[in-house]
Amino acid sequence: MAAIGIIGRDGRMGQAIAAAVEEGEHTLAGAVDKGEDVAGLADRSDVLIDFSAPAALEGNLHAAIGAGVPLLIGTTGLGERHHSAIDDAARAVPILQTGNTSLGVTMLAKLVREAAQALGPDWDVEIVEMHHRKKVDAPSGTALLLGEAAAEARGIDLDTNSERGRDGVTGERGDGSIGFASLRGGTVTGDHSVILAGQNERIVLSHVAEDRALFARGALTGGAWLIGREPGRYTMENVLGL
Numbered sequence: 001m002a003a004i005g006i007i008g009r010d011g012r013m014g015q016a017i018a019a020a021v022e023e024g025e026h027t028l029a030g031a032v033d034k035g036e037d038v039a040g041l042a043d044r045s046d047v048l049i050d051f052s053a054p055a056a057l058e059g060n061l062h063a064a065i066g067a068g069v070p071l072l073i074g075t076t077g078l079g080e081r082h083h084s085a086i087d088d089a090a091r092a093v094p095i096l097q098t099g100n101t102s103l104g105v106t107m108l109a110k111l112v113r114e115a116a117q118a119l120g121p122d123w124d125v126e127i128v129e130m131h132h133r134k135k136v137d138a139p140s141g142t143a144l145l146l147g148e149a150a151a152e153a154r155g156i157d158l159d160t161n162s163e164r165g166r167d168g169v170t171g172e173r174g175d176g177s178i179g180f181a182s183l184r185g186g187t188v189t190g191d192h193s194v195i196l197a198g199q200n201e202r203i204v205l206s207h208v209a210e211d212r213a214l215f216a217r218g219a220l221t222g223g224a225w226l227i228g229r230e231p232g233r234y235t236m237e238n239v240l241g242l
């Protein structure tokens with residue numbers, strides 16, 4: 001049983017995680033939202049679980065290090081400087097950062113890696129995601145995670161081999177690049193498809209999240225797994241042993 005500290009209390013995920021804690025084996029150490037005392041929360045938590053906003057990241061890392069507690073980061077929309085701050089902090093405390101805490105997406109990433117490697121660069125990779133109308137970042141963290149899986153498998157750098165937001169006369173698709181398309185509308189929890197398009201054929205690998213309780217359960221599994229680990233940067237693949 002672990003004392004869970006939630007960052008982003010009033011949000012959709014903050015609420016879903018609080019509900020999952022209530023239904024499960026863990027206890028709620030407390031929860032904070034924007035402008036509240038995250039360092040105080042860290043002091044009374046066994047693990048911090050952050051589903052808030054990129055702007056909160058620096059303070060959250062600082063609080064986790066100050067209290068010596070692990071941190072699970074589910075927040076998406078992170079940039080290069082956020083990732084290097086996470087790498088630095090992971091020298092002091094265990095950290096798990098992921099764009100998606102679900103078992104299904106973790107498995108999907110593994111399948112994408114395998115397919116991208118086996119099929120090679122003649123098969124174009126396109127990633128399509130759809131989310132609810134209130135989502136503020138694009139492509140989704142999950143789409144980027146899946147893109148990373150394909151890029152890694154092909155030994156290429158995702159940042160310099162991405163095609164995002166095509167519009168107008170774009171020219172032909174770049175060989176070997178990974179394309180992203182983001183749709184927004186209604187209350188969609190999170191749909192992702194990775195399309196591998198070859199000559200006269202396509203493979204489509206998809207995941208559909210039906211309820212964000214799924215992400216909340218995954219976050220608690222990941223958070224509890226971090227407790228007592230050595231400092232370092234971990235993934236959901238480590239947690240789930242995939």
Ligand SMILES: NC(=O)C1=CN([C@@H]2O[C@H](COP(=O)(O)OP(=O)(O)OC[C@H]3O[C@@H](n4cnc5c(N)ncnc54)[C@H](OP(=O)(O)O)[C@@H]3O)[C@@H](O)[C@H]2O)C=CC1
Nearest residue numbers: 008010011012013033034052056074075076099100101215
């Ligand atoms: N990894 C995963 O599996 C998943 C990741 N996500 C990601 O989690 C994040 C949150 O999603 P969601 O709950 O839908 O978003 P919401 O906007 O509903 O919730 C975010 C909450 O965090 C609050 N917040 C903002 N800044 C801070 C801060 N500095 N300290 C503490 N709280 C803060 C917001 O307050 P205010 O509204 O006042 O700004 C809001 O209450 C997003 O980045 C989303 O993409 C979502 C689902 C699954």
Ligand SMILES: O=C(O)C1=N[C@H](C(=O)O)C[C@H](O)C1
Nearest residue numbers: 076099135140141142143190
């Ligand atoms: O904002 C969301 O809602 C979600 N965000 C994550 C992402 O960016 O991939 C995970 C999930 O798809 C829901």
